Every structure is written in structure tokens, then in C-alpha cells.
Amino acid sequence: MTPSALLPDAHGFAGNLLTTDTVPAHQRRAYWREALSQTFGAVDMSVPDEVHSGTIRTAPLGPVQATTVEGDPLEALRTRRLIAQGDEDAYVVVKLLSRGVARLEQDTRDVALRAGEVFVYDLARPVRLILPQCFQTKSLVLPRQVLGLSESDLRQITASPLSPDTGLGGLLAVLVSRLADTAGSYRPHTAELLARNVADLLAGLADERLGRSSEGTPSGDAAMLLRIRTFIGRHLADPGLTPEVIARAHHISVRYLHKIFEGEDTTVSRWIQSRRLEACRRDLAHRDAAGLAIAAVAHRWGFASAAHFSRVFRAAYEMSPSEWRAANRP
Missing domain, CATH: 2.60.120.10 (Jelly Rolls)
Structure with missing residues (x-):
């Protein structure tokens, strides 16, 4: 061509x-x-x-x-x-x-x-x-x-x-x-x-x-939440991604950051963890990551400890990372 x-x-x-x-x-x-x-x-x-x-x-x-x-x-x-x-x-x-x-x-x-x-x-x-x-x-x-x-x-x-x-x-x-x-x-x-x-x-x-139309929430808070969620998505692989880092990048206080997330029925840290788990789950089922150790996949998405990753993965999906990989092997 x-x-x-x-x-x-x-x-x-x-x-x-x-x-x-x-x-x-x-x-x-x-x-x-x-x-x-x-x-x-x-x-x-x-x-x-x-x-x-x-x-x-x-x-x-x-x-x-x-x-x-x-x-x-x-x-x-x-x-x-x-x-x-x-x-x-x-x-x-x-x-x-x-x-x-x-x-x-x-x-x-x-x-x-x-x-x-x-x-x-x-x-x-x-x-x-x-x-x-x-x-x-x-x-x-x-x-x-x-x-x-x-x-x-x-x-x-x-x-x-x-x-x-x-x-x-x-x-x-x-x-x-x-x-x-x-x-x-x-x-x-x-x-x-x-x-x-x-x-x-x-x-x-x-x-x-989802019925989360920011009812009763100032429009500025809603816009800030969208920007923060996008920022988190772009920096998931960084193990240093913390509420303090996020607040500083958006020129707001950590207290205000937590306030924005109150309507999400989660905390900032839990939101980050759930996005990282989803990314790891996709990678573990992907052929291109078949040769990577589970710990390497976890590290790729910002988990510093393989043991911690395994615990939170099992808690979220009711199976271990290795069981998930075996069940979804290409």
C-alpha cells in the first residue's frame, strides 16, 4: 500500500x-x-x-x-x-x-x-x-x-x-x-x-x-472532579500518585479534594486503587502480557507491593490474580 x-x-x-x-x-x-x-x-x-x-x-x-x-x-x-x-x-x-x-x-x-x-x-x-x-x-x-x-x-x-x-x-x-x-x-x-x-x-x-448529575453540587466542583479523574487516569502508573500530589497539581487543598469526592461514595485513594485494579485485570487477560510476572503487571500500574496487590485484587474480584489470568488466558 x-x-x-x-x-x-x-x-x-x-x-x-x-x-x-x-x-x-x-x-x-x-x-x-x-x-x-x-x-x-x-x-x-x-x-x-x-x-x-x-x-x-x-x-x-x-x-x-x-x-x-x-x-x-x-x-x-x-x-x-x-x-x-x-x-x-x-x-x-x-x-x-x-x-x-x-x-x-x-x-x-x-x-x-x-x-x-x-x-x-x-x-x-x-x-x-x-x-x-x-x-x-x-x-x-x-x-x-x-x-x-x-x-x-x-x-x-x-x-x-x-x-x-x-x-x-x-x-x-x-x-x-x-x-x-x-x-x-x-x-x-x-x-x-x-x-x-x-x-x-x-x-x-x-x-x-448514573443519576449523578451533580444535583446540589456547585458546577465548579463538578468540573474540577472531571479534571481530577482525567488526571488520575493519566498518572495511574505513577506509584507516587497521592491525594497530596493531586491537590497540588490542581492548586487546591487536600481537604477540598476529599470534599469533592464525597459525592462519589468513595475516597480519592480508593478511586485510584480501583482504576489500577481494572488496568491490571485487563493486562492479566491480555496476550501481550502473558510473559510478564503478576508482580510486574502490578508494578506497571503503580502497586509497590505484590502482596498488597494480591490482597486487594482478591477482595475486589473474589479470586486471586493468578486465578483470573488462568480463567481468561487467550
Whole structure:
């Protein structure tokens, strides 16, 4: 495949372009399958026998990747086997269906999608996306740690489409579309800020679905909580991540930090521990970490003591790390 080029366009987009437009008709299907594989990694893609057209544009937005795809019908399936083979499980996709119709299956949900709707899926768990007619999608692919959401919170927003007629749905649709068109054109600081705003909106959506709409909580506290959760996600691997460090990074007192977390029905330290346990649990079930000792996996995510890690893992999941690894071996 010819390397993709860095191309600015009329929208301000500057990123990599893969297109079938310049490929002979008899080579388009093979080219398109390779382009999809190059972009989406360990996903089983079904495409028509005859591919007429297909275009993929990708560009960075800080820690986020913006992707626009348009083309003929296709089906994307990510199974447990493929999850074990790939390294994309640490990412969450926020997608706008800008043209066409679709069907999405994840977390026991099977939903029909129409043009204009925004939806979310998690690459750490099996997912199927069916696009039965010519389509266009615009996506933001976020690292899990940028979101700062627990796995249980994330499940509240997967495969639950947002209509453009709703306030948050309309806002996300415009934001995803615009950022997909202009990603790659921002200065690094601006790109980081925009990526954080997307993460904050998704965290706010999870809070809304869980009935944690910050009722009775000043909006400043809610915004600070979202920023802190994102910060924790980015620094999980640091064993020195403490309430004192978090408070200092956000120019607040430790007492105020604990006050913000009162509404979360947990403490700051427990929140950090639960995010680290989730990261370890994913790694222990992942093929790429099969050669790592359990203690090494624990250390990778900020646990200083292997014995302490084993105790808290068993308390959280009712089995030891080694039992979990054996039960979920790829």
C-alpha cells in the first residue's frame, strides 16, 4: 500500500489520507481491507466483493485520534480472540454517524442508529458494528486513561445512542464533526484542551446516566472532579500518585479534594486503587502480557507491593490474580 500523505484541506484538516480513488478497480477490495486494517487494528472487517470507493482520513488531536471514514457497506467485528491479539483495548471510540444507517452491538445492547446520532463503544470488550449501506462516520478515539472513567461507569454509555435533538447529543455531534474535520491543525496546547473537553463531556454523560448529575453540587466542583479523574487516569502508573500530589497539581487543598469526592461514595485513594485494579485485570487477560510476572503487571500500574496487590485484587474480584489470568488466558 502506498504510504498515506499529510494533506491539509479546505476544512483545515491536516492528516493522513487513504483512498481507493487512485487504485485500479480490480485492486480496490484488497487495498480497502488493508487500509481498514491499518487504521483499526485487530478487527475483523467484512467488505463487499466489489469495492467502488473508500476514504479514510486520520489526524492527531493531542492524545486523541480523529478519523473520518466513508465508503461502501461493511461490517466490523471485534471478538475476545481479537482483543487478546491486539493492543487497542485501552481505547474508547466516540463516533458520529454522519451519513447512512447502522447497527451496534455491545454490552448486551443491540441498537439501530440513524444519521446524526452519536454513539460510544469500548474496544476492551466484544463489539459489532454493521453499516449496511454507503456511509460516512466521524470518530474520536480516546485512550481510556484520558477518560478517567471506571469500567462500570463506561458501560453506562456504550451502545446508547445520543440523538442530535437532545442537548448533549446535539453538542457532541457538532463537536465530533468539527474536530474530525480540523484535527491536526491545532497547536499542541489547544489540542490537549479540546481532547480534555471531549473527555469531560463523556464523563458528564456517564454521571447523568448514573443519576449523578451533580444535583446540589456547585458546577465548579463538578468540573474540577472531571479534571481530577482525567488526571488520575493519566498518572495511574505513577506509584507516587497521592491525594497530596493531586491537590497540588490542581492548586487546591487536600481537604477540598476529599470534599469533592464525597459525592462519589468513595475516597480519592480508593478511586485510584480501583482504576489500577481494572488496568491490571485487563493486562492479566491480555496476550501481550502473558510473559510478564503478576508482580510486574502490578508494578506497571503503580502497586509497590505484590502482596498488597494480591490482597486487594482478591477482595475486589473474589479470586486471586493468578486465578483470573488462568480463567481468561487467550
